Amino acid sequence: MSKDKKSSNKDDKAKKKNTSLRLDSKTLKALKLRAIEDDTSVQKIIETLVEDYLKKS
Template structure:
């Protein structure tokens, strides 16, 4: 792997069959991949400011 590319790690997750099928179809329609879509969504989520926890009284 070159120094220009960040290292990537594998992970797994469980999705409902219908959700995974819809995700794969959408990826094909957008000429993309499930990996690219999920990476984009996770990046957007992580770049969103955290919600403040409500303090308990």
């Protein structure tokens, strides 16, 4: 990984805050499996869904 990508990744992490979320165990398991299938993370899926939701008026 290049230095530019590493420093950019650190900048992104510095801007993020933690939160917690309670999901039904079956829902969370399905979400984790889907994230693996899509080669992404649960965090990224939820972040994308929230961003899309907030864009709607």
